[in-house]
Amino acid sequence: MDPAWLKSKRKEFKSWMTDEDRRMGLDRAITAYRAAREYALATLPELEQIRKEVRKIKERSIESMQDLVKGAMENIELVHGHAYLAKDAKGARRIFSKLVGEDKLVVKSKSLVSDEILLNELLEEQGNRVYETDLGEFIIQLRKEKPTHLLNPAVHVPKEEVAKTFSKLVGRRVGADIPTLVGVAREFLRDKFCTADVGITGANVVAANTGTLFVIENEGNARFVSNAPPVHICVTGIDKVVPTLSDAFKVVQVLPPYATGILMSAYVSMITSPSRTADIEKTLVYGAHGPKELHVIFMDNGRTEMFKDPVFREALYCLRCGGCMYECPVYRVLGGSFGHNYFGGIGIIWSAFTAGEENAAAAADACTKCAKCKETCPVDIDVPKMVEHLKQRLIRKGYLAPKHEEIKKSILKKGHPFGQ
Amino acid sequence: MSGKILYWRGCMSRLRTKSIADATEELLRRLGIEYETLDDEGCCGSVLLRTGQVEDAKTVAKRTADHIKSKGYREVVTSCPGCFRTMSSEYHVLVGDVPFRVRHISQFLFDHSKELKQHLKPIKVKVVYHDPCHLGRHMGVYKEPRELVKLVPGVELVEFKYNRGKSICCGSGGGVHSVFPEIALEVAKTVLNDRPEGVDIIITSCPFCNYNFKEVGGSKVEVIDLPEFLLRAWRES
Numbered sequence: 065m066d067p068a069w070l071k072s073k074r075k076e077f078k079s080w081m082t083d084e085d086r087r088m089g090l091d092r093a094i095t096a097y098r099a100a101r102e103y104a105l106a107t108l109p110e111l112e113q114i115r116k117e118v119r120k121i122k123e124r125s126i127e128s129m130q131d132l133v134k135g136a137m138e139n140i141e142l143v144h145g146h147a148y149l150a151k152d153a154k155g156a157r158r159i160f161s162k163l164v165g166e167d168k169l170v171v172k173s174k175s176l177v178s179d180e181i182l183l184n185e186l187l188e189e190q191g192n193r194v195y196e197t198d199l200g201e202f203i204i205q206l207r208k209e210k211p212t213h214l215l216n217p218a219v220h221v222p223k224e225e226v227a228k229t230f231s232k233l234v235g236r237r238v239g240a241d242i243p244t245l246v247g248v249a250r251e252f253l254r255d256k257f258c259t260a261d262v263g264i265t266g267a268n269v270v271a272a273n274t275g276t277l278f279v280i281e282n283e284g285n286a287r288f289v290s291n292a293p294p295v296h297i298c299v300t301g302i303d304k305v306v307p308t309l310s311d312a313f314k315v316v317q318v319l320p321p322y323a324t325g326i327l328m329s330a331y332v333s334m335i336t337s338p339s340r341t342a343d344i345e346k347t348l349v350y351g352a353h354g355p356k357e358l359h360v361i362f363m364d365n366g367r368t369e370m371f372k373d374p375v376f377r378e379a380l381y382c383l384r385c386g387g388c389m390y391e392c393p394v395y396r397v398l399g400g401s402f403g404h405n406y407f408g409g410i411g412i413i414w415s416a417f418t419a420g421e422e423n424a425a426a427a428a429d430a431c432t433k434c435a436k437c438k439e440t441c442p443v444d445i446d447v448p449k450m451v452e453h454l455k456q457r458l459i460r461k462g463y464l465a466p467k468h469e470e471i472k473k474s475i476l477k478k479g480h481p482f483g484q
Numbered sequence: 485m486s487g488k489i490l491y492w493r494g495c496m497s498r499l500r501t502k503s504i505a506d507a508t509e510e511l512l513r514r515l516g517i518e519y520e521t522l523d524d525e526g527c528c529g530s531v532l533l534r535t536g537q538v539e540d541a542k543t544v545a546k547r548t549a550d551h552i553k554s555k556g557y558r559e560v561v562t563s564c565p566g567c568f569r570t571m572s573s574e575y576h577v578l579v580g581d582v583p584f585r586v587r588h589i590s591q592f593l594f595d596h597s598k599e600l601k602q603h604l605k606p607i608k609v610k611v612v613y614h615d616p617c618h619l620g621r622h623m624g625v626y627k628e629p630r631e632l633v634k635l636v637p638g639v640e641l642v643e644f645k646y647n648r649g650k651s652i653c654c655g656s657g658g659g660v661h662s663v664f665p666e667i668a669l670e671v672a673k674t675v676l677n678d679r680p681e682g683v684d685i686i687i688t689s690c691p692f693c694n695y696n697f698k699e700v701g702g703s704k705v706e707v708i709d710l711p712e713f714l715l716r717a718w719r720e721s
Contacts, residue, residue: 074664081670393653394660397670429663432671433534434617434653448658455536467662468535475544479526480495481662 070465073401073426080401086220090212090399093219097390100325108321115318115442122381122443125306129371129380132272132305133362139275143337144350145358147275149302152365153181153418156299159361163297166191168261171253173279173286174198175266176384177299177363179211179405180418183264195256197285199249206233212400212407216324216386220399253285263289263355267300268319268384270360271312274336277360278312280319282330290335296355298335302362303380315383322442323385366417375453379413381443388437388447394430403427409437409447416454425463428455489519490557490584492571494564495527496691504563504691507712508589514603514718515596519561526551530566530618533574535659545570545578552584560586563709565618565625565690566657573623588619590689590710594628597635605719606638612683613641614675614697615651616690629689629710636717642680652678654688656696672696676703687713 066074080086105111125132137147150156160183164170170192172178184205187194196205200218204211206229211217218226227240230248238248257263265286267277277298279286290296306312320329339354350356370376389395389408403411404423409431416424433448441447458464471481491512497505512519526548532541548571552560562568565588572586593600613633619625626648633641646652655661655671676697679686688694689710697707708716 070663077664077667081666391650393655393671393674394667396674397667428536430660430667431658432617432653432655432660432668433658435621436617436650436653439621439649451658452534452536452538456538459536464537465535465659465663468537468659471531471535471659471662472537472540475527475532476540479524479544480499481527481531482495482499 065466067466069422069425069463070429076401077398077430080399081397085222085225086212086399087397089220089222090396093216094390094396097325097387101321101387102325104321104325104327107327111318111321111442114314115322118314118318118383119381119443121306121311121314122383125311126303126371126377126380129302129305129367132307133302136270136272136275136305137360137362139273140337140358140360143275144340145275145337145360148359148361150361150363150365153363156181156361156363156365157183157186160186160297160299161190163295163359164190164192164262168192169256169259170194170262170264171256171260171289171293172196172201172264173266173281173289174201174217175264175299176406177266177301178264180363180365181299183299195253195260197253197257197283197289198281199246199283199285202249202253203229206230210400257285257288257292260289260293262295262297263291263293264297264299265290267298267304267360269312269315270300270305271307271309272305273308275360276309276312277333277335278316279333279335280316280329280331281333282324282326284331287331287333290333291354294351294355295357295359296335296338297359297361299361299363302364302367303382305362318442319383319385322383322387370413370417373453375450376413376417378445379410379417379450381445382410382414383443385442387442388440391436391440393434393436394432398430402430409451410445413447413450413454416458421454421458421461421463424454425458428458429465429468488557489517490552490555490560491519491521492528492560492562492567492586493521493525494562494567494691495531496695497563498525501691501695501709503712504694504709507709507715508563511593511711511715511718514715515599517596520557522551522555524551528562528564528567528570529578530564530570531659533570534566534657542578545575549575549579549582553582558584560584561589561592562586563589563689563691563711565616565623566692569618569622588623588625588628588689590619590629590632591625593632593711593714597631600632600714601635603719604636604714604717607636607717608638609684610640610642610682611685611687611713612644612680613647614644614654614686614688614693615648616688616693617651617653617657619689620651621649629687632710632714633687636714642683644675644678644680646678654690654693654696656692661692661696668696669700672700676700676705679705685713
């Protein structure tokens with residue numbers, strides 16, 4: 065008999081494996097991604113060298129993570145931004161709660177860190193209206209589903225289903241033609257951007273020496289979100305800070321080809337302060353055409369814990385390109401059920417530290433430790449080693465699958481795992 | 485006893501996929517290799533390591549290392565890439581240095597290629613080789629199994645689109661097959677479906693892959709282990 069932590073997850077796994085629509089959507093995405101990435105890596109041979117440099121940058125950065133965050137925060141404050149350090153999800157929720165307040169219109173671009181703190185639920189509870197503006201996130205939000213991939217959250221929803229969802233949204237029949245669907249989102253969200261009180265983004269990388277946030281995207285929604293509303297709040301992990309702008313540019317070069325197979329993203333925004341001008345009498349005023357206020361929240365939420373263990377420390381090198389997931393044989397059949405708030409092999413580790421170990425126990429048993437993710441990772445993270453290491457910890461806390469216990473008993477007694 | 489080779493069959497080939505051990509022994513005999521097997525073979529510890537049961541893995545690894553040591557074997561050959569990886573690359577961490585060398589059967593047979601070749605008759609067949617994760621990605625053995633397949637005249641060896649370091653796991657590794665057999669099978673299906681067109685045989689050199697692929701059933705392709713394939717091509721004189 066399955067204990068509760070296995071039972072619920074087995075059910076979730078099964079519902080994914082047997083959902084032909086979702087499997088088809090995912091298969092299409094995997095095929096497209098692999099071809100695109102192959103092309104990108106062949107077109108940019110210098111990436112092979114740059115990704116190795118990025119590995120070194122991440123090693124150095126994580127080693128001095130606390131100091132870098134402190135430096136970044138000081139530099140943000142120097143140019144009239146506000147910086148905060150949130151120890152955990154609860155701390156971050158408190159900060160958001162105060163900054164956003166009630167009855168506001170909020171637009172968001174994709175942020176995985178905001179999912180760690182269940183931000184949308186919090187803001188809605190406080191009577192705010194929240195719109196996800198990344199197309200994939202927007203679809204997921206409307207369908208009240210869970211995202212299934214870091215960068216492509218609606219990867220499992222075929223166009224026919226998107227058409228149904230959008231038809232309901234705009235109250236007329238929308239055809240299952242992809243450009244039309246994109247057009248519907250564009251039209252619907254446009255005035256939300258311009259009338260929103262608050263814009264919330266994440267950051268892909270932060271340069272400590274200038275306090276500069278880098279936001280990488282293709283749709284142009286993050287530019288609107290971080291620029292049109294009077295208040296911009298950025299929430300990011302303390303693992304995202306690197307020492308210098310040059311270091312950050314290296315990360316920026318690696319992310320798009322590995323993440324989506326494109327040579328470079330359509331937009332990379334660098335944000336260092338609230339908008340400002342000194343055009344009248346050389347007097348500096350904050351709040352010009354862009355936001356009047358910039359708030360940056362650095363989230364710990366388990367990252368310092370990760371740092372303390374030399375095996376798990378490597379997980380902090382993850383750039384969140386998500387390429388490993390497209391290559392994972394188990395993700396291909398389990399999709400968004402393979403993990404909790406982060407997915408795939410690396411997602412098992414991140415889920416354990418940011419959402420609680422109980423949420424990672426079953427997925428750790430579903431990982432074949434095949435190392436395809438390690439082979440694919442631009443910064444060579446040894447994920448299978450970490451999953452085995454995590455499993456050791458979990459077992460000490462009682463998360464040992466009955467089948468694995470039977471195997472152990474049989475091996476110790478009979479010298480083979482098969483019982484009888 | 486010393487100087488003789490220990491053929492370590494491993495739990496799968498010993499008890500679940502016996503045809504692998506039988507074929508391997510037959511091949512070793514025909515090649516005139518002096519080898520022995522252990523009746524009380526025990527466990528290498530691989531499965532325990534992969535499922536996070538490291539203390540128990542250490543216990544059985546020590547037992548096994550002492551056992552092999554006490555019999556004086558200097559050379560161990562395994563059918564299972566899991567045994568191979570664990571004994572050759574992880575024992576030094578688990579139990580300290582061991583006085584025997586461990587190789588996978590594909591590496592061992594590769595060194596006997598010249599002799600093998602003399603005995604192999606042509607088979608007209610299209611085959612694909614599936615890289616097991618423990619043998620390939622984890623241990624870097626890609627060349628030897630392929631060279632062995634190519635020893636058989638008439639064989640057309642083709643590749644999966646994703647092969648060698650990019651090969652796709654059969655789905656049964658890491659203890660997944662025991663806790664989630666439904667996932668292991670579903671993954672195996674994706675690999676089988678992605679096989680190159682017109683392939684008659686999928687050759688693996690891992691009993692776990694072999695067992696998992698066969699369990700999918702209903703597939704129009706035969707799945708066999710590398711030594712089984714070589715034995716099939718052996719010319720009866």
